Amino acid sequence: MIKRYTLISVSIALGCLATIGPVLTSLYVANREVETRDRQEIRDFASKAMMRTELVTFQSFAALSDLDLEPGAPCSPSSLEQAARVIYNYRYVQDAGAYADGRYLCSPLLGDVRTQDLTLPPPDYRSNDGFLVWFRQKSPLSDVRKDLMVGRNGHYVSIDPESYVDLIDPSRRPIATIQTTTGTVMAVSAGTDPDEMLNAWKHGGNVKSKEWNYAVALSSTRPLAVVVKSPRSSIVGDWPKLLAAWLTIGVVSGAALGWLAYKRITRQLSFTSTLEWAISRRKIDVVYQPIVRLADNECVGVEALVRWKLQGRAISPEVFVRVAEENHLIQPLTDLVLEKTFAQLGELLSANPSFYVSINVSSEDLCTFRFLNLLASSLKGTSIAARQIRIEATERSFMNTDATRGVIAAFRAAGHPIYIDDFGTGYSSLAYLQTFEIDVLKIDKSFVDTIAQETASSVVAPHIIAMAHELHLEIVAEGVESGFQATWLREKGVQYAQGWYYAKAMSARDLATWLGKQRQPRHADSLPSI
Numbered sequence: 001m002i003k004r005y006t007l008i009s010v011s012i013a014l015g016c017l018a019t020i021g022p023v024l025t026s027l028y029v030a031n032r033e034v035e036t037r038d039r040q041e042i043r044d045f046a047s048k049a050m051m052r053t054e055l056v057t058f059q060s061f062a063a064l065s066d067l068d069l070e071p072g073a074p075c076s077p078s079s080l081e082q083a084a085r086v087i088y089n090y091r092y093v094q095d096a097g098a099y100a101d102g103r104y105l106c107s108p109l110l111g112d113v114r115t116q117d118l119t120l121p122p123p124d125y126r127s128n129d130g131f132l133v134w135f136r137q138k139s140p141l142s143d144v145r146k147d148l149m150v151g152r153n154g155h156y157v158s159i160d161p162e163s164y165v166d167l168i169d170p171s172r173r174p175i176a177t178i179q180t181t182t183g184t185v186m187a188v189s190a191g192t193d194p195d196e197m198l199n200a201w202k203h204g205g206n207v208k209s210k211e212w213n214y215a216v217a218l219s220s221t222r223p224l225a226v227v228v229k230s231p232r233s234s235i236v237g238d239w240p241k242l243l244a245a246w247l248t249i250g251v252v253s254g255a256a257l258g259w260l261a262y263k264r265i266t267r268q269l270s271f272t273s274t275l276e277w278a279i280s281r282r283k284i285d286v287v288y289q290p291i292v293r294l295a296d297n298e299c300v301g302v303e304a305l306v307r308w309k310l311q312g313r314a315i316s317p318e319v320f321v322r323v324a325e326e327n328h329l330i331q332p333l334t335d336l337v338l339e340k341t342f343a344q345l346g347e348l349l350s351a352n353p354s355f356y357v358s359i360n361v362s363s364e365d366l367c368t369f370r371f372l373n374l375l376a377s378s379l380k381g382t383s384i385a386a387r388q389i390r391i392e393a394t395e396r397s398f399m400n401t402d403a404t405r406g407v408i409a410a411f412r413a414a415g416h417p418i419y420i421d422d423f424g425t426g427y428s429s430l431a432y433l434q435t436f437e438i439d440v441l442k443i444d445k446s447f448v449d450t451i452a453q454e455t456a457s458s459v460v461a462p463h464i465i466a467m468a469h470e471l472h473l474e475i476v477a478e479g480v481e482s483g484f485q486a487t488w489l490r491e492k493g494v495q496y497a498q499g500w501y502y503a504k505a506m507s508a509r510d511l512a513t514w515l516g517k518q519r520q521p522r523h524a525d526s527l528p529s530i
């Protein structure tokens with residue numbers, strides 16, 4: 001019973017594990033997948049933003065080179081025309097003009113301002129290749145606007161810092177462009193803290209935050225960096241969909257696994273554990289089928305056959321005997337059959353020394369002397385002779401040759417005749433089986449069925465009978481269902497028969513009644529057809 005409870009607990013635990021395990025695994029996998037996608041997406045976006053930064057920067061350099069191409073004096077009509085062309089040609093250039101000695105001179109937008117004292121402070125940064133940069137220079141054209149100015153050779157271009165960060169992005173991820181030599185934030189998306197972006201750049205994007213992911217892209221040609229930040233959950237817009245998909249897979253596979261585990265274990269419970277329980281509680285019955293001598297239709301013995309009813313339904317011995325064999329329950333089952341047979345037929349056997357009972361055993365019973373010893377101790381103190389208890393074993397039981405040969409010899413030495421059951425259904429030859437020194441051959445019902453039929457297998461029964469005669473083995477024909485079969489077998493010299501023509505297997509009490517009726521005087525051929 002303890003085993004039964006253990007199995008139920010294990011079944012429940014397995015069911016839970018099978019259900020929860022895949023769901024948790026799915027969650028973990030989905031989370032990992034989202035994180036990986038998060039990182040990849042923000043890295044890709046940072047690279048795109050860096051392409052924009054480089055484009056804007058190189059446009060400013062190209063614009064300055066174009067301004068140098070005009071040899072005219074600063075603020076000459078031709079220089080101003082050239083500056084106007086530059087503004088027109090370069091999308092990101094907002095204004096282009098001339099300056100000298102810390103003052104604006106002129107530009108197409110400013111006009112000629114040489115007489116006005118429009119001062120230009122010293123640049124914030126000088127590059128090695130001669131460019132001057134004012135990071136946030138107040139435009140003379142506006143009271144609020146601050147431009148990024150790049151100058152060289154007395155020319156300057158103004159860039160709106162927004163140009164660096166106004167990428168079209170449905171997720172509206174904040175961007176910052178940083179000049180890495182000075183650590184200056186040149187441009188940053190509106191509403192974003194420049195110090196936070198600067199900090200992210202300093203840490204290469206590896207900033208721990210529950211809400212945000214950061215990525216940094218560096219320019220390969222200029223001392224420029226771009227920092228992008230992205231909200232962790234919104235970067236992958238389909239994250240809830242992904243999770244739902246994984247959850248569905250998890251729940252479906254979990255439920256399927258749980259169901260399979262439940263089915264398998266409950267089946268195991270009914271067939272193995274319940275069988276074990278039934279054996280230990282002696283809930284298995286034994287019935288007896290008469291074996292008749294064909295010469296005079298006298299019942300000379302019976303075969304003991306197990307019966308088991310589970311919830312009112314009879315389970316075929318073919319099924320549960322196999323389950324018992326596969327689960328090491330066959331020895332207790334054989335013991336129980338022996339015990340019940342002694343209890344139910346003991347008196348009959350003692351009173352009729354020529355009457356016998358044959359017991360079916362399995363290969364496990366023939367590997368050791370255990371069952372023989374049990375049989376010996378059961379016989380002790382009774383008047384039942386050893387020859388009255390016969391042993392039936394199928395061809396399969398003889399496969400474990402070394403161990404079996406000695407045990408079979410010991411059974412015979414102790415006086416128990418050995419029967420080969422279901423002969424012809426295995427693949428062993430009779431000559432091989434005879435090396436085990438057997439006594440009786442039981443021809444399987446499948447061959448008896450073919451008697452006098454015009455089928456290919458109908459030649460097998462006469463062949464087996466002839467061989468058995470040659471080897472001086474007695475024969476019991478199994479599954480005899482008609483008087484025609486009985487007559488045929490008798491004519492072929494088969495000594496014994498067992499089958500529904502004579503009687504089905506019955507309880508010990510019914511057997512006593514049946515035997516009583518048989519002993520009343522009657523004609524040999526007037527047996528009732530059952």
Ligand code: C2E
Binds near residue numbers: 289306500
């Ligand atoms: P088996 O030892 O060959 O037993 C003969 C089977 O044929 C029995 O089936 C019996 O009821 C059936 N039978 C007998 N006469 C007729 C007939 O005229 N027509 C038909 N259709 N069937 C007939 P059962 O009782 O269902 O047993 C099936 C098998 O289960 C047995 O075949 C035997 O191999 C195994 N078995 C039964 N009891 C035991 C047991 O106590 N121990 C072991 N190890 N195996 C057993």
Ligand code: MG
Binds near residue numbers: 303360392421
């Ligand atoms: Mg048998």
Ligand code: MG
Binds near residue numbers: 421442444478
């Ligand atoms: Mg048989």
